[in-house]
Amino acid sequence: MKYALIRMLLIASALAPYAATALDIQLPAETAAFKPSELPGYVLAQRNCIICHSVHYIQSQPPASPRSYWEATVKKMKVPFGAKIADEDIPAIVDYLVKTYGAERSSGN
Numbered sequence: 001m002k003y004a005l006i007r008m009l010l011i012a013s014a015l016a017p018y019a020a021t022a023l024d025i026q027l028p029a030e031t032a033a034f035k036p037s038e039l040p041g042y043v044l045a046q047r048n049c050i051i052c053h054s055v056h057y058i059q060s061q062p063p064a065s066p067r068s069y070w071e072a073t074v075k076k077m078k079v080p081f082g083a084k085i086a087d088e089d090i091p092a093i094v095d096y097l098v099k100t101y102g103a104e105r106s107s108g109n
C-alpha cells in the first residue's frame with residue numbers, strides 16, 4: 001500500500017514536464033473566412049458563397065481538386081441548390097477557388 005503511493009508520486013513527477021508542455025497550446029490559423037486575394041473572385045466568393053454554409057465547406061475540399069471540379073461545384077450551388085450567382089461571375093469565382101483551395105495553388109499556400 002505504502003509502495004503504491006510512492007510509485008504514484010514518482011509517476012506523477014515524471015509526467016509533470018509533459019503536462020507543462022501540453023499547456024503550450026498553438027491556436028490554428030484563422031479559417032473562418034476566405035483567404036484574402038487580389039483575384040476578383042475573392043470578393044465575389046465572399047458575396048456569393050457564405051449565404052447558405054460556412055467557408056469550411058470550401059476549405060475542406062481535396063486540395064488537388066482541378067478547375068473542372070470547382071466549376072461543377074459552383075454551378076451545382078446555382079442549380080439545383082438555388083444560389084443566386086450571376087453567370088458572368090462564375091469564371092472569376094472558379095478562378096479564385098482553384099487558385100486558393102484547389103489544384104492551381106501556388107506553392108507555400
Ligand code: HEC
Nearest residue numbers: 048049051052053057058061073074077081082083084093
Ligand atoms: C443557395 C445556398 C447555397 C449557396 C449560396 C452556396 N452553396 Fe455551397 N452548398 C449548398 C448546399 C445545400 C450544399 C450541400 C450541403 C450538404 O450536403 O450538407 C453545399 C455544399 C457545398 C460544398 C461541399 C461539397 C459539395 O459538393 O457538396 C462546397 C465546396 C460548396 N458548397 C461551395 C460553394 C461555393 C464555392 C459557393 C459560392 C459560389 C456556394 N457553395 C454557395 C448550398 C449553397
